[in-house]
Amino acid sequence: MTTMAKLQHIRNIGVVAHIDAGKTTVTERFLYYSGRIHKIGEVHDGAAQMDWMPEEQERGITITAAATVLPWQGHELHLIDTPGHVDFTIEVERSLRVLDGVVVVFCGVAGVEPQSETVWMQADKFHVPRIAFINKLDRVGADFELVLREMRERLGARPVPLQLPIGAEDGFVGVVDLIHEKALLWRARDEDQAPEEAEVPAELVPAVAEARERLVEAAADFDEVVAESYVEGRPIAPERLRQALRRGCITNALVPVLCGAALRNRGIQPLLDAVVQYLPSPLDLPPVLGVRPGSEEVVQRAAENKAPLSALAFKVQMEQGRKSVYLRVYSGTLRTGDDVLNVRLGKKEKVARLFQLHANRRERIEEAGPGSIVAAMGLKLTATGDTLCDAQQPILLERIDTYEPVISRAIEARTLAEKERLDFALAKLADEDPTFHAAEEPETGQTLISGMGELHLDIIVDRLVREYNVEARLGKPQVVYRETVQRLAEAEHTFERRVDEAPVFGQARVRVEPLPRGSGVTFANAVPTDPPLPAAVAAAAMDGLRDASAAGVAGGYPLVDVRVTLVGAQLRESSPHEMAYRVAAAEAFRRACQQAAPLLLEPVMAVEVIVPEEFMGEVIGDLNSRGGQIEDLGFRGGKRLVRAQVPMRRMFGYSTDVRSLTQGRASFNMRFARFDAARGAAAP
Numbered sequence: 001m002t003t004m005a006k007l008q009h010i011r012n013i014g015v016v017a018h019i020d021a022g023k024t025t026v027t028e029r030f031l032y033y034s035g036r037i038h039k040i041g042e043v044h045d046g047a048a049q050m051d052w053m054p055e056e057q058e059r060g061i062t063i064t065a066a067a068t069v070l071p072w073q074g075h076e077l078h079l080i081d082t083p084g085h086v087d088f089t090i091e092v093e094r095s096l097r098v099l100d101g102v103v104v105v106f107c108g109v110a111g112v113e114p115q116s117e118t119v120w121m122q123a124d125k126f127h128v129p130r131i132a133f134i135n136k137l138d139r140v141g142a143d144f145e146l147v148l149r150e151m152r153e154r155l156g157a158r159p160v161p162l163q164l165p166i167g168a169e170d171g172f173v174g175v176v177d178l179i180h181e182k183a184l185l186w187r188a189r190d191e192d193q194a195p196e197e198a199e200v201p202a203e204l205v206p207a208v209a210e211a212r213e214r215l216v217e218a219a220a221d222f223d224e225v226v227a228e229s230y231v232e233g234r235p236i237a238p239e240r241l242r243q244a245l246r247r248g249c250i251t252n253a254l255v256p257v258l259c260g261a262a263l264r265n266r267g268i269q270p271l272l273d274a275v276v277q278y279l280p281s282p283l284d285l286p287p288v289l290g291v292r293p294g295s296e297e298v299v300q301r302a303a304e305n306k307a308p309l310s311a312l313a314f315k316v317q318m319e320q321g322r323k324s325v326y327l328r329v330y331s332g333t334l335r336t337g338d339d340v341l342n343v344r345l346g347k348k349e350k351v352a353r354l355f356q357l358h359a360n361r362r363e364r365i366e367e368a369g370p371g372s373i374v375a376a377m378g379l380k381l382t383a384t385g386d387t388l389c390d391a392q393q394p395i396l397l398e399r400i401d402t403y404e405p406v407i408s409r410a411i412e413a414r415t416l417a418e419k420e421r422l423d424f425a426l427a428k429l430a431d432e433d434p435t436f437h438a439a440e441e442p443e444t445g446q447t448l449i450s451g452m453g454e455l456h457l458d459i460i461v462d463r464l465v466r467e468y469n470v471e472a473r474l475g476k477p478q479v480v481y482r483e484t485v486q487r488l489a490e491a492e493h494t495f496e497r498r499v500d501e502a503p504v505f506g507q508a509r510v511r512v513e514p515l516p517r518g519s520g521v522t523f524a525n526a527v528p529t530d531p532p533l534p535a536a537v538a539a540a541a542m543d544g545l546r547d548a549s550a551a552g553v554a555g556g557y558p559l560v561d562v563r564v565t566l567v568g569a570q571l572r573e574s575s576p577h578e579m580a581y582r583v584a585a586a587e588a589f590r591r592a593c594q595q596a597a598p599l600l601l602e603p604v605m606a607v608e609v610i611v612p613e614e615f616m617g618e619v620i621g622d623l624n625s626r627g628g629q630i631e632d633l634g635f636r637g638g639k640r641l642v643r644a645q646v647p648m649r650r651m652f653g654y655s656t657d658v659r660s661l662t663q664g665r666a667s668f669n670m671r672f673a674r675f676d677a678a679r680g681a682a683a684p
Contacts, residue, residue, distance in 0.1 A: 021105045036071075304370060485597060
């Protein structure tokens with residue numbers, strides 16, 4: 001098989017969803033039906049192949065993205081199973097950055113849940129084509145049409161069903177294939193059975209005719225032959241319909257939708273067929289874009305073996321003290337023993353070994369071509385988001401965004417002898433996870449660990465014990481605050497001293513002004529160019545501004561949503577002292593912030609509570625008492641849905657409280673929404 005033909009048969013895909021929608025169950029069936037494994041492992045038994053970490057097996061959740069390769073219908077599927085819990089959303093983000101397509105799993109009962117929205121927006125961000133699988137249609141309260149409606153309303157998607165369910169809840173026995181207009185039935189639960197083809201049930205004929213017409217209308221938007229045949233009433237070949245829908249899917253104009261019940265082994269084989277038929281190969285996507293290091297020149301790399309090497313490191317994992325770097329190769333060929341350029345560091349690193357992945361097991365390989373997802377060893381300095389490339393033809397690919405932690409806890413070793421081991425272990429875990437930070441508080445000497453939620457930090461502590469044999473004590477959770485300013489202000493400062501009898505002088509004027517929430521911090525140099533400010537002086541002053549922004553004036557927390565501008569710097573005839581300008585700029589910045597009405601910001605969480613009608617009043621009252629703002633009241637699966645925005649500092653221990661209020665009959669989801677003004681909170 002030629003290189004181009006092989007690439008045409010590769011699919012780099014992920015499985016993403018809200019927690020408990022069934023994505024790991026779907027992945028296990030993918031592995032089984034492709035012949036990659038010979039016995040299905042269930043999540044609830046702690047036996048799922050892709051949930052290999054002890055913490056995953058104990059808790060029945062996915063914590064880390066796991067990769068594997070499996071065959072299907074002559075194609076090679078590089079598959080990543082991702083977490084659904086909001087605390088581990090960085091695993092989804094960095095996986096989507098390197099994938100060509102995803103299968104989004106929705107629960108047929110719960111529909112579009114909060115983390116479903118998050119992963120959908122992440123896929124939008126990277127323009128990743130999607131197919132949807134509506135799972136759990138055998139459950140009480142499952143509603144296929146409701147999920148389609150929520151996809152349109154809450155995700156802004158254009159879902160195009162390729163199947164209709166046959167039966168509902170316990171009576172769900174199969175699907176109608178709208179492309180071929182035939183029924184696929186699973187009459188037993190035996191995992192080895194293939195779907196049985198049959199005629200469309202008579203009671204579904206009108207619904208099937210209507211749904212197929214909508215499918216053909218959607219396909220007609222992407223194929224003139226289909227459009228003409230539709231208008232003239234001529235039959236359309238199934239393959240022609242598939243090609244048209246594939247074009248729509250690859251351009252993100254529509255989302256093919258399939259359905260089933262993964263736990264009962266229903267709907268998996270057609271879903272695998274759809275992955276091959278509708279999601280893109282590396283050749284179906286435009287060449288990857290980057291910039292030439294040190295310039296703004298845009299360069300591209302096509303998915304070809306002979307092109308210069310370009311690869312992105314999207315995950316770092318420590319295994320028994322050894323560092324593995326997960327790579328997506330976009331162009332060229334990566335071989336064992338190659339020296340590659342780490343563009344961020346400007347240094348060369350050697351690839352000692354390459355592996356093809358299957359969860360925590362791996363198979364050694366000698367080379368990897370375009371479209372491959374592999375693990376490499378020997379890259380001692382490489383971090384998440386780094387570009388590795390040919391040193392002679394460098395390219396810098398877009399980095400992977402990370403998220404700011406929203407919760408901190410103090411941690412200390414149980415003995416002084418373990419302190420060094422604790423620091424070493426925390427540094428290794430921070431290398432793996434960009435959303436986990438560990439730092440020593442200079443004033444108290446405490447070590448603070450920060451992450452995306454209580455579960456995130458609990459998992460970190462579990463791993464300290466299991467992987468590094470370090471026992472540690474944890475303090476109470478603390479909210480991670482931020483600061484901003486509310487109005488425009490300017491201030492200046494002159495730094496003048498005598499050092500070793502020589503005069504040292506620096507003067508700077510700084511302006512700060514607020515930006516919209518979520519804008520971050522921007523720095524600009526607007527010093528008049530006549531007379532010109534020496535480059536070294538300007539650089540020192542800007543460094544002073546960046547240093548000072550790490551600690552605001554309201555409580556010493558990092559500044560966000562502020563534009564900081566150096567607007568003036570006075571020079572003296574004697575040679576300027578760079579450090580003096582750094583100090584002057586930092587102090588001018590602090591004075592400007594004091595005049596600009598500093599404001600403390602706290603993390604606000606988007607909370608969804610699903611609760612029986614009789615307990616809704618208690619839940620709403622409790623959320624109000626926590627300073628929450630009720631945003632919406634609705635229905636989901638026969639229960640009431642309460643949506644609210646609540647300060648995170650008031651949500652510690654909510655899991656226990658909501659169970660007490662509702663006799664254990666409520667469930668809730670919580671995710672970070674934004675930083676906003678800390679109303680009614682004393683500065684911590």
